[in-house]
Amino acid sequence: MNATSPKLRGVNLGSWLLLEKWMVPSLFEGLEATDETTFCAELGPAAAERLRGHWNRWVTREDFAWLAERGLNAVRIPYGHWIFGPDYPWHRAYGEHRHPFVEGGIDVLDRAMDWAQEFGLRVMLDLHAAPGCQNGFDNGGIMGVCEWHTQPEYLEHALSVLERIAERYRNHPALHAIECLNEPRWDVPTDYLKSFYLAAYERIRRHCPAERVAVVFHDGFRSFREYVGFMQAPEYRNVIFDLHRYQCFDRRDIDSDIFAHMAKAGGEWRDEADAINAELGLPAVCGEWSLGLDLRVVSLWAEGPFNHALEHMDEFQQHVANRGYAASQLLAFEKYLGWFFWSYKTETTPAWCFRDCVERGWLPSDFR
Numbered sequence: 001m002n003a004t005s006p007k008l009r010g011v012n013l014g015s016w017l018l019l020e021k022w023m024v025p026s027l028f029e030g031l032e033a034t035d036e037t038t039f040c041a042e043l044g045p046a047a048a049e050r051l052r053g054h055w056n057r058w059v060t061r062e063d064f065a066w067l068a069e070r071g072l073n074a075v076r077i078p079y080g081h082w083i084f085g086p087d088y089p090w091h092r093a094y095g096e097h098r099h100p101f102v103e104g105g106i107d108v109l110d111r112a113m114d115w116a117q118e119f120g121l122r123v124m125l126d127l128h129a130a131p132g133c134q135n136g137f138d139n140g141g142i143m144g145v146c147e148w149h150t151q152p153e154y155l156e157h158a159l160s161v162l163e164r165i166a167e168r169y170r171n172h173p174a175l176h177a178i179e180c181l182n183e184p185r186w187d188v189p190t191d192y193l194k195s196f197y198l199a200a201y202e203r204i205r206r207h208c209p210a211e212r213v214a215v216v217f218h219d220g221f222r223s224f225r226e227y228v229g230f231m232q233a234p235e236y237r238n239v240i241f242d243l244h245r246y247q248c249f250d251r252r253d254i255d256s257d258i259f260a261h262m263a264k265a266g267g268e269w270r271d272e273a274d275a276i277n278a279e280l281g282l283p284a285v286c287g288e289w290s291l292g293l294d295l296r297v298v299s300l301w302a303e304g305p306f307n308h309a310l311e312h313m314d315e316f317q318q319h320v321a322n323r324g325y326a327a328s329q330l331l332a333f334e335k336y337l338g339w340f341f342w343s344y345k346t347e348t349t350p351a352w353c354f355r356d357c358v359e360r361g362w363l364p365s366d367f368r
Helices: 036-058 061-069 105-118 152-169 190-205 258-279 315-333 354-359
Strands: 008-012 074-080 122-129 175-179 214-218 239-244 284-288 338-341
Touching (some): 008 122, 061 105, 074 105, 122 214, 152 175, 190 214, 258 284, 315 338
Parallel strands (some): 122 175, 175 214, 284 338
8 A cells, every 4th residue: 555546535533632622612611721732731630531521522433434434535633742641841831730631642543543444444643733832823732832843852752752653553554644743834944844854754764664654744834846856756755745725714815705716726726736746746635625714713813804705695505605615626636646624523613524514415425
């Protein structure tokens, strides 16, 4: 098995082993917390029971079965740098708790790997939050902080977690790929990022041979052309380039109507895929995308105004618009080695919930 066959069609199992408040608002009720770090720091010892209950409920064996029944063949599983327990460097956001994070996530991940194997799903394991936070987003573990690239011990811990993940699952039949780091921010220097990716590749390859496991790196919100010539064969093998594509964060996108959204997906993003396939020398995946167009529902930080393309449509028009936007994105991302919808499940935001999108008819009911 290698990274190039067959096409990966999958979902992210978001807000499971790494919380995002907008996806599971019920878990944060009554708390000031904005992310998993402050959730654990604020609750202290009480965090364990609440979070372990969430781990057991949010994604189950039945969910893996449901995905497989619909012809999906892959899942991307985000996790935090604390997955193995308390050996991570301290950060001031932890307050007086030296090790605030709840332990036991690795057992949940073990179970997920076995479920994936049972139902024939391939797994991309994704280091989604690095020590010190690599992007300042809630999904990086500490909202408003981006310091991962400023301390050697943060870098080293991230590398050691990747190596331990590689060592633990090296022989697991479900392991398809290991992603070095999710969404390092645009102002993390490109040279720093590249040297981290090269070091991560080396750590992962100590345990996972190229013929079995792909190594994935994210574009860091910069042009793919900054990576032309990077991590090429024969020295580097089975490497995948990851990009994430959304149309709800940038003001120009927010002000677009649905026709412009579909044109961007079916035009600009199609052309981008053709260019990447022609120039980069690496297979690529769109590791995150959604039908989300309304910034208000995902953002703990945005100022607004919260206009969006569907706000003045009736229910039928919204339904057709969602189907059209879904189809134009899918057709673009099918040009790649594969794609992963963000996310499998949310509590209150159907356009970001794969299961809702399928059940409402916005996405196909069969992906074979």
